[in-house]
Amino acid sequence: MQARLFTDRAAHHYAHAIGQHAPDIPLWTLDDPDAVHADVAISWLPPSGAYGGLPNLRLIHSIGAGVNHILAEQSGGDVPLCRIVDPEQARIMAHYVVWGVLHFHRGMDRLLQAQREQRWLQFAHRPAEQTVVGVMGMGVMGRTVAASIANLGFDVRGWSRGGCEIANVRPFSENEFDAFLDGLDMIVCLLPLTASTRGILSTKLFAKLNRGACLIHVGRGDHLVAADLHAALDEGQLGGALLDVFAREPLPADDPLWTHDKVIVTPHIAAISTSATVAEQIVANVRSLRAGDALNNVVQRERGY
Numbered sequence: 001m002q003a004r005l006f007t008d009r010a011a012h013h014y015a016h017a018i019g020q021h022a023p024d025i026p027l028w029t030l031d032d033p034d035a036v037h038a039d040v041a042i043s044w045l046p047p048s049g050a051y052g053g054l055p056n057l058r059l060i061h062s063i064g065a066g067v068n069h070i071l072a073e074q075s076g077g078d079v080p081l082c083r084i085v086d087p088e089q090a091r092i093m094a095h096y097v098v099w100g101v102l103h104f105h106r107g108m109d110r111l112l113q114a115q116r117e118q119r120w121l122q123f124a125h126r127p128a129e130q131t132v133v134g135v136m137g138m139g140v141m142g143r144t145v146a147a148s149i150a151n152l153g154f155d156v157r158g159w160s161r162g163g164c165e166i167a168n169v170r171p172f173s174e175n176e177f178d179a180f181l182d183g184l185d186m187i188v189c190l191l192p193l194t195a196s197t198r199g200i201l202s203t204k205l206f207a208k209l210n211r212g213a214c215l216i217h218v219g220r221g222d223h224l225v226a227a228d229l230h231a232a233l234d235e236g237q238l239g240g241a242l243l244d245v246f247a248r249e250p251l252p253a254d255d256p257l258w259t260h261d262k263v264i265v266t267p268h269i270a271a272i273s274t275s276a277t278v279a280e281q282i283v284a285n286v287r288s289l290r291a292g293d294a295l296n297n298v299v300q301r302e303r304g305y
Contacts, residue, residue, distance in 0.1 A: 003028060004286065005038035005054070007046040011063050014042070014282075017275035021283040040286055043070050051075040059289050061282050064273070065089065065141070067299050068193040068220055081299040082285050086273045090144035093271035097145045097188055097216055100242040100264075101154065104186060104214040105131055109240050109262070128153035132183050132210075136200075137190035137219065138164035138171075139305070141271070145190060157184070181208040186216065192305035193220035201225060206232040212239040218270045221247040226257065233262045244270040 003026045006012040015027055028035040030050065039056045044063050051057055052075035060076050062083040070081060103109065106125055114121035131154050135146040138160035150156040150168040158164050159180040163173040172180035181187075187209060191197045201217065201224040215238060217224055226247070232238040242264045243257065249268055257263050285295050299305060 003034070003038040004040045004042060005030070005035050007041050007043045007050045010044035011042045014063055014275055014278050017279035018042070018282060021279045022286065025286065040289065041076075042282060043073075045069050046073045046076075048073065049075050051077070051079070059285065059295070061285060062299075063278050063282070066193070066220060068222070068304065071299075071301060071304060078301070080295060081301065082295055082297050083299055083305075084273055084278055084281050085140055085297045086277050086281075087140065087144075088277065089271045089273045090141045093141045093190075093218065094145045094148040096244070096270040097218065098148050098152065100216040101133060101149055101152075101186060101188075103242070103264075104216075104240055105154075109264075113261070129155060131155060131185045132157065133186045133188065134159060134180055134184040135169075135188045135190060136160075136180075137192065138166075139190070139192070142190040145188060149188075178208060181205065184209045184213055186214045188216045189219040189223055191219045191223060192303070193222055194304035197304075198222050199225050201229065203228040203231065206237050209237070211237055213237075214239050215241040215243075217241065218244045221245045221249065230256065230260070233260065238262070240264075242266070244268055 006015060006027065006029050012029065019027055028038060036053060037056060038054055039058045041051060041054065041057060041060045042063060043060055050073055057079050060070060060079050060081045062070055064084055067081060067083050070076060107123060111121060133149050133154045134157045135142050136159050138158045143164060143166055146156050146158045146169045147166055157170045157172055157180055158166060159172045159177065161174045163171040165171055189201060206228065229241060233241065240262045244266045245268055251257065251265060257265055288295050
């Protein structure tokens with residue numbers, strides 16, 4: 001039987017759009033008795049054991065660019081896993097990061113505080129070409145973000161597993177991490193979540209940046225060691241942080257990040273693909289699966305992306 005399966009509420013959000021693109025294929029939720037026949041699971045936050053009772057499963061498809069929650073659900077075994085790769089999403093992400101870079105570069109955090117205190121605060125800012133911004137992760141999003149920042153005249157570095165050649169962006173490979181960090185005034189995290197990147201935003205990393213450097217975190221929540229961030233901010237090693245992703249989402253109401261005066265919290269909205277784009281890519285892969293054709297945007301499980 002040809003079928004698709006939604007494994008969680010977040011994925012079910014796209015049911016209408018996917019149904020419009022493929023009305024010929026049934027859509028089931030986990031609690032539907034017929035779900036056992038499904039050969040494709042559409043996921044974001046699968047519950048424990050979500051894939052274990054699906055003997056016909058041939059494809060797991062993320063509704064986003066990230067797959068860490070799916071990889072963490074071991075019942076998926078070695079079933080092919082695909083993700084969304086959206087150039088428009090990369091541009092939206094670039095807009096968000098550029099806003100963050102300009103916010104810290106122009107001292108908007110200081111100006112907003114001065115406004116609250118009704119102080120007329122004027123100060124000079126360093127030219128963009130003298131401000132070094134490092135982008136960690138040079139996939140589609142990272143490359144688009146780095147190029148956008150460089151186009152504004154900032155001194156931009158890009159760090160990735162094998163380095164990446166982009167106009168006006170200095171490339172650094174995996175074994176050049178310390179050189180990449182040395183002298184950064186801002187750091188942008190766009191890494192995938194892997195065993196080697198979990199907890200990478202820590203005291204050890206922060207200590208290698210210029211004092212007063214700022215963090216823009218749009219990667220994955222588990223990249224960040226929250227206690228280390230608090231310490232770095234309170235000690236002045238970091239001057240500010242813009243955070244869009246968190247280890248627990250929604251961020252609990254009692255989390256101190258909400259009220260830290262050097263932190264901006266946004267609710268994982270830096271870059272969201274349209275329902276139509278998500279539906280088009282998922283349906284295209286489902287049809288490729290049926291036809292025995294190659295799948296698009298297949299995740300290498302050992303790498304995590």
